[in-house]
Amino acid sequence: MIQPAKPDLVTVFIDGKEIAVPKGTNVIEAARMVGTDVPHYCYHPKLTVAGNCRMCLIELGMPMADRATREPIMDPETGKQKINWIPRPQIGCGTTVVPGMHVKTQSPMVKECREGVMEFLLINHPLDCPICDQAGECKLQEQATGYGRGYSRFIEQKNVKPKRTQLGPRVTLDDERCVLCSRCIRFCQEVAKDDVLGFVDRGSYSTLTCYPGKELTNNYSLNTVDICPVGALTSTDFRFKMRVWFLKQSNSICTESSVGANTVVWSREGVIYRITPRQNDEVNDTWMADSGRILYKEVQSGNRLKPTSDLKTSVAAAGSLLQDGAVAVVGSGRSSVEEQFLTAKLAKQLGATSYIVARHGEEDGLLISKDRNPNTRGALVTGLISDLPATELSDLSADIDAGKVTTILSVGEDLTAAGLSAEQLAKVTLVYLGSHANATSAAAKVIIPTLTVFEKSGSFINQQFRLQKFASTIPGLAGAADDRVVLDQLLADVGGASAGSDLPSVWAELSAQIPAFANTAYANIPATGLLLDSSNWSGLDFPEGESLHFKPAAAEATA
């Protein structure tokens, strides 16, 4: 790996604390590095600076020097160079650091500025917190606690603006709550590249709206809800469902495609209420696609497989079927690394050929890639497959027709979707491990219900060969077993050596047997993922095109 060049550092003084920050950093970020929070609304680290909310006002100063001689002017009292404080406050978001800059973020003037800005923001703000979905994670509430005056001097009528506007299929707008920060507008222009939002009218009548004839329909529209500092933009799906302070947050990975966007899953008492992106500057910044946010609905879907017998019995039944015939194992690109590893072990023990099914879809160049399996790379790394998978299992199909395969173990894959016909399925003995019912589970002899990604822990390898872990969010469906446990028990049942199905044991084996995972343990995988050495697979022609923070290997080579 090429080390990034050491950035030029600039030394600044924030509230008297000296810190060296990279060149080009603004004051808000520099303050964050010394652990000081500069309140702000319009600034967002992943968007351009607009500088329109004025909440981030700070005091700025430069060391004094004699104009003529450039000699530093010293303060005789302290023996240090005198600071020339700019008499008016400056915005922190729009001020880039320069060497020797002094910043005051806690001075009386700064405090007064913040209180003034807060008072202006609140004069027209509705008293909506009790019915506002943002309450609890609202920046306006937070800053009002610190800088609000607690009562209102405003005795005039408040502005009336449209409430409950449907901006698009997934976003509801309440204009009265908008603080006109324009984050949402900038997001649509700069990230989603779908310029549909803008302000109309002027002054305190400014109103956010869609351009005439347009709607906020793009697949990234819910990110505007995330970045809206107040409750103006709300998710229609999450609207009025649950208070955020009741929700437990668990880190997870989006399974929509091989991008592997980092997510936070919000749940309460075993029920998932929403999924939001988690910042990972190497993968998804702070964004994720709308389509990935509704995947949690599969947990409660009506076609979840429910256990019909206890795990031991079904494993024994499956084990005896698997030992009887000529077996093929169809693993999955949706299984975690650990599960794929156990699947591979099981296939080896059974002497079976293993497959996975590729799944391709439209890519949008941002956070959805062509490969819709979150873990195709995992199957390669763990040795479940050695070449890129195809969308159709034509080899397996031929083997069935030729009578070379009589038993198939499918780990959550619907074989009919992978090109096998119903007749072919009827010809073979099927063992199905999975969470939801489909044509394959209907044809299966033995079904072992397993968990969805939200109910188990594990890891995926995304298109960048970045190993990322996800944690279980909610307890599993009663009676359904973790795939890892089932595979491990099956392995033991057919005579293989089981090393334990818990994550540490599986990872002990993984790091011992897979060179790419040498010296890696599950607990040590950083929250932002671990980039693996992908040189072994550089010859393969992966389907993904360019997307956010990702360039295909071929493109990189030519570049």
Add this chain to the structure above:
Amino acid sequence: MIDLYLNLPVWVQATIKGLIAIGVLIPVAGACSMAERKVSAWIQGRPGPNRAIVPWVAWIPFVGKALQRLGVFHLMADGAKFVFKEDVVPGHVNKFYYYVAPLVALIPALCTIVVVPFGAYIDATTETLKPLILADVDVGILAVFAIGSLSVYALILAGWASNSKYPFLGGVRASAQLISYELSMTLSVIPVFLWVNAPGGNGTLSLFDVVESQSQAGFLGGMWFIFLMPMCAFIFLVALFAETNRQPFDMPESESDLVGGFHTEYGEFKWSLFFVAEYVHMTIGSGVFVLLFLGGWNPLPWIPLEMVISSMPMWLGALVGVGCFLGKTFFFIFFFMWVRWTLPRFRYDQVMKLGWQKLLPLAIANVIFYALAIAMIELS
């Protein structure tokens, strides 16, 4: 009717008398338990039990309501409860003695009634006052003491048969306490009989004669013994409280330190027998006190019954006599309860100290004093 009765065989007469005694005493005991709850309630500023009512009684105007307020039906409900409750017998008890103990408690209590006169009537033939009594025996007070003190066996038996710590302690306390106070009690009545039995006359221990000697003419003759011998009355009263296990001497039960004392392991009907026995004791104790010191059936000091009823028909006279006697007795029962809800319980060592070191010397001194006094009066 009286003739018919007198012509019956003796054993039938005895049975009828016995049934009457039981038929009167047990309801009285029940009523006492009710009264106890009411008295405690009044002292504590509460209305007390006032809820239970039998529907058809409730339909009677005023009376039904009044009975309900008085809590009469709680008494019945309690009784029914005792009868119908599950008979729980702890596994560790000595079954035979465990069952016998309540009977031993009740039988002596009921027996003493036979020698206690509860009224008087003027016999038409002899024109003299005759006692209303079940068995007019001469030993009178001795029989009361003798039979009454048997009840201590019940407590000891119950405490021992229960085979558990608290009842055992209760039983031990009961025996020690009853023995201690019996002495003083017996000594305290000696002066009364010294006074009743003038030298040279026929010696008597009959309680009827005691009342008679309080109904004589003259200042001393018509004076009740409580005025004549207040110290005797006081000692007798204190000992009576101790003998009946009433507060402040209820050491054998002492629920604050012994759970329930000797009857901890008892429930339902068996427990209620102890309960009844206690009230019967109290009733009879009160009766004896009234006879000994409060002039028995005489309505007022210096106004003997004979004087009042001589012009009445016999049955009315008898009723007045019984009425006077019962009135005083019931007041005394009330006094027992009043004391119970007023005084705290003594400590056990205090009880013993009081019995042996205070009351007994006092009783002895008392006997000596009155013996000398009576001798002087007689000699002069």
Add this chain to the structure above:
Amino acid sequence: MSFKTVERKPLTFAERTYVPQIVNGLMTTFKKMVKPNETLEYPEARPPIPEGYRGVPTLVKDPNGREKCVSCQLCEFVCPPKAIRIKPGEIDPTSDSAHVEKAPEAFDIDMLRCIYCGLCQEVCPEEAIWLQNVFSLSGYTREEMVNDKDKLYELGGTLPDKHFKWDQKKAAEDRGNAAH
């Protein structure tokens, strides 16, 4: 020195006989006996409920019959024994109070858990939940002891309102719309 010997006056002879004290006590209790009762005969006679009494928590409507709770779930959050369970819901857009947007779909208070602390009333931004004067509550099953939304409104009734916040809001909205 952490203790002090209290000098006790030696008992007089009369005191040592107990008799005067006993007589005194008997007099006292006798006086009590003839005094009227201090107790109330409860189900018929009820104690006067003082102002600010914290009885069973209830939900109230405003004088116009609008349910005041907007299911903000603050009471659910603050409730120390977690007695409150709310399922928020959206008000039917055709209803008169559609401008309030939010109302509870289900609102349960488990009275087996409630400790009558009154925090829910204190925290409620809409003055919708009140601990009123119902203090005796009983039931044969655990389920009966959970007051659901209907029961809570039945117990709560209507309380006077000073602010009419949402009515004012609607009036302002109408004014604003008329001006456009």
